[in-house]
Amino acid sequence: MQYLPGSIKDLINHFTKLPGIGPKSAGRLTYYLLTKPDHDVDDFGKALINLKKKLQYCHNCHNYAEEKICRICANPKRNPAIICVVEQPLDVVAIEKTNYNGLYHVLHGVLTPIEGIGPEHLTLENLRQRVNNQPVEELIIATNPNLEGEATAIYIQNMFKNNDLKITRLAQGLPIGTDLEYADEITLSKAFEGRK
Amino acid sequence: MQYLPGSIKDLINHFTKLPGIGPKSAGRLTYYLLTKPDHDVDDFGKALINLKKKLQYCHNCHNYAEEKICRICANPKRNPAIICVVEQPLDVVAIEKTNYNGLYHVLHGVLTPIEGIGPEHLTLENLRQRVNNQPVEELIIATNPNLEGEATAIYIQNMFKNNDLKITRLAQGLPIGTDLEYADEITLSKAFEGRK
Numbered sequence: 001m002q003y004l005p006g007s008i009k010d011l012i013n014h015f016t017k018l019p020g021i022g023p024k025s026a027g028r029l030t031y032y033l034l035t036k037p038d039h040d041v042d043d044f045g046k047a048l049i050n051l052k053k054k055l056q057y058c059h060n061c062h063n064y065a066e067e068k069i070c071r072i073c074a075n076p077k078r079n080p081a082i083i084c085v086v087e088q089p090l091d092v093v094a095i096e097k098t099n100y101n102g103l104y105h106v107l108h109g110v111l112t113p114i115e116g117i118g119p120e121h122l123t124l125e126n127l128r129q130r131v132n133n134q135p136v137e138e139l140i141i142a143t144n145p146n147l148e149g150e151a152t153a154i155y156i157q158n159m160f161k162n163n164d165l166k167i168t169r170l171a172q173g174l175p176i177g178t179d180l181e182y183a184d185e186i187t188l189s190k191a192f193e194g195r196k
Numbered sequence: 197m198q199y200l201p202g203s204i205k206d207l208i209n210h211f212t213k214l215p216g217i218g219p220k221s222a223g224r225l226t227y228y229l230l231t232k233p234d235h236d237v238d239d240f241g242k243a244l245i246n247l248k249k250k251l252q253y254c255h256n257c258h259n260y261a262e263e264k265i266c267r268i269c270a271n272p273k274r275n276p277a278i279i280c281v282v283e284q285p286l287d288v289v290a291i292e293k294t295n296y297n298g299l300y301h302v303l304h305g306v307l308t309p310i311e312g313i314g315p316e317h318l319t320l321e322n323l324r325q326r327v328n329n330q331p332v333e334e335l336i337i338a339t340n341p342n343l344e345g346e347a348t349a350i351y352i353q354n355m356f357k358n359n360d361l362k363i364t365r366l367a368q369g370l371p372i373g374t375d376l377e378y379a380d381e382i383t384l385s386k387a388f389e390g391r392k
Contacts, residue, residue, distance in 0.1 A: 027286065038248055043210070046241065
C-alpha cells in the first residue's frame with residue numbers, strides 16, 4: 001500500500017472501517033470514485049459532513065429527526081394509539097416498508113447486563129411518560145428475537161403491568177419463502193406455539 | 197423514504213450510487229455512521245473531498261500520483277527494463293500484491309471501436325516514447341482476457357514489431373483453487389495450449 005498516493009490510501013482506510021466492506025471492495029469503491037466527476041465526489045463528501053449537523057432525537061419517539069418532533073410523530077395520518085417499540089432507528093426503516101401506521105419508540109439499545117447496559121441507559125422513562133400522558137392503547141414490542149431482546153420485552157411488559165394497555169410482541173415463526181426443513185428447532189417450536 | 201430526515205436520505209442516495217451497494221446496504225452504512233463520533237464521519241467526508249485535489253497522472257506511467265512521477269516509477273529498487281501494460285489504475289493495485297518488481301504503463305482503457313475508443317484515446321503514444329527513450333527490454337501486456345483486451349494486446353504487439361523488444365502476455369489457464377469440471381471450455385483450451 002505504501003506506493004499509493006496518500007489521498008487514495010486515506011479513503012480506502014475509511015471505506016474499510018464500514019461494516020461488510022473489506023480492503024478489496026474499499027479499493028474498488030475508491031477507484032470507482034476517481035473516475036467520477038469532481039462535483040459528484042464533493043457532494044458525497046459534503047453529505048457525510050452534513051449528516052449529523054442538523055440531526056437530533058425526536059422529543060417524542062427518540063428516532064433521528066431534523067425538527068423537535070420527527071415526521072412520523074408529526075404526521076396526523078398516523079395512529080397515535082399504537083406505539084411500536086424498537087431497539088434502533090434502523091428498525092424503523094425496516095418496519096416502514098410494511099403497512100404499519102402507528103408511531104414508534106426507539107430504545108437505542110437493549111438491556112445487556114454483562115455490558116452494564118441497564119434500564120437507565122435506554123429511553124424507557126420516556127416511554128413510560130408517553131404511555132401515561134398520551135392516548136396509547138397498544139404497545140407492540142418489536143425488539144429482536146434473541147436473548148437480550150426477549151429480556152427487554154419482558155422488562156417492558158412488567159413496567160406496564162398495572163396499566164390498562166394491550167401489550168403485544170411481533171409473531172415468531174417461519175420466515176416467508178423458506179423451506180420447513182431448513183428452519184432451526186427454536187423457530188419451528190415457536191411456529192407451533194403461535195399456530196392459528 | 198419521505199419520512200427520513202433529508203441528510204440521511206441524501207447520504208443513502210450517495211451510497212446507493214456506488215457499485216455493488218443496494219438501497220438496503222446504503223441504509224445500513226448510513227445508520228452505522230450515525231452511531232460513530234462526529235469527527236470520524238467528518239474525516240471520512242474530508243477524505244472524499246480531498247481525494248482528487250492533489251492527484252494527477254504520473255508523467256511516466258500515467259497511474260494516479262501526487263507528484264509528477266509516481267512512487268513506483270520513482271523507486272530506484274524497481275526494474276525499469278520491464279513494463280507491465282494494464283488497462284486501469286486498479287489493475288496496478290492487483291498486480292502489486294504479487295512480487296512483480298518492474299514498472300507499469302496505464303492505458304486508461306482498451307480499444308473499443310463500437311464505442312469509438314481508438315488508439316488515440318489511450319496512452320499508447322506515451323508508451324511508444326517510453327520504449328524508444330528508456331532502457332526497456334520487456335513489455336508484459338496485462339490487458340484483460342476478453343475481446344477488447346486481446347485486440348489491444350495485438351495492437352501493441354504490432355506497434356513494436358520492428359523494435360528489439362521482448363513482448364509477453366500474462367498466462368491464461370486454470371485459476372488456482374478451482375475444480376477442472378467448473379472451468380469453461382475456452383479457459384480449458386487455453387490451459388491446454390499453454391501447458392508446460
